[in-house]
Amino acid sequence: MKLLVKIGSALISRANRIDREWLNAKVDEMAMLFREGNQICLVSSGAVAAGMEIQGLRHRPKGILDLQLLSGQGQVRLYRYYGDFFKERYIFSAQVLLTHHNFDNPQEVETLVNILNEYMNRGIIPIINENDLINKEELEDRTAFPDNDILAALVSRAVKADLALILTNVDGLYPRDPGEGGDEKVIPVVERITPEIKSMASRGKSALGMGGMLSKIEAAEMITAAGIPLIVANGRYTLQDILENKTPRTLFNPQEPSH
Numbered sequence: 501m502k503l504l505v506k507i508g509s510a511l512i513s514r515a516n517r518i519d520r521e522w523l524n525a526k527v528d529e530m531a532m533l534f535r536e537g538n539q540i541c542l543v544s545s546g547a548v549a550a551g552m553e554i555q556g557l558r559h560r561p562k563g564i565l566d567l568q569l570l571s572g573q574g575q576v577r578l579y580r581y582y583g584d585f586f587k588e589r590y591i592f593s594a595q596v597l598l599t600h601h602n603f604d605n606p607q608e609v610e611t612l613v614n615i616l617n618e619y620m621n622r623g624i625i626p627i628i629n630e631n632d633l634i635n636k637e638e639l640e641d642r643t644a645f646p647d648n649d650i651l652a653a654l655v656s657r658a659v660k661a662d663l664a665l666i667l668t669n670v671d672g673l674y675p676r677d678p679g680e681g682g683d684e685k686v687i688p689v690v691e692r693i694t695p696e697i698k699s700m701a702s703r704g705k706s707a708l709g710m711g712g713m714l715s716k717i718e719a720a721e722m723i724t725a726a727g728i729p730l731i732v733a734n735g736r737y738t739l740q741d742i743l744e745n746k747t748p749r750t751l752f753n754p755q756e757p758s759h
Contacts, residue, residue, distance in 0.1 A: 503664075506664070511667055516552045527582065554573050555570065613659060656726070666731070668735065673732060686750055726754075727755065
């Protein structure tokens with residue numbers, strides 16, 4: 501199975517630092533899936549949070565230049581964590597930084613697909629992130645890849661993933677924002693994304709996360725339209741339990757691809 505895993509910034513960080521213990525455990529879970537014969541393509545946020553860790557900052561800066569500089573510093577540390585953790589499990593990885601402009605040119609898309617597929621064919625896990633250092637508009641308004649959700653959707657479609665998995669810090673899609681109170685339970689299956697489903701999506705954002713559930717619904721539209729199922733789940737659960745439906749999660753069923 502070709503599995504696209506996306507890790508959000510609110511999940512990978514704790515107290516403005518990369519949560520190394522959690523990340524190490526998640527890499528171990530991915531390594532187990534890898535050893536079972538699955539190909540894994542990883543999309544990970546967290547560069548700005550890693551930069552804040554380096555600088556010892558408690559609050560995310562608002563200035564675009566400050567965010568760009570943090571991203572450049574943090575990306576090095578973020579990939580080092582991933583690279584070291586995978587290496588400890590005798591798995592090679594590679595870093596791939598993208599902007600939305602890479603998906604505007606068919607030749608660039610073809611090149612990107614060839615590279616990602618060849619990495620996976622050779623048993624190398626590509627670790628993809630938004631190139632915040634270059635893509636200034638992404639830091640300004642997050643209309644391109646909100647917390648990398650849309651990037652994950654584009655990559656899923658490009659490499660023709662068998663399954664996409666978006667890990668976040670909530671259990672899935674709720675009928676209404678669980679923060680508003682009430683005994684709400686996660687919607688287990690979404691057959692089709694309708695205006696009603698979109699209205700359920702929380703627009704809330706954490707201090708470090710920039711996407712919210714709405715961007716995940718938008719990503720789900722793109723992914724399922726390509727005939728790929730998507731699971732949105734809480735990354736505090738193990739990948740195996742999520743995939744085996746032993747935890748709360750929301751499965752977005754694939755649609756027939758349009759021709």
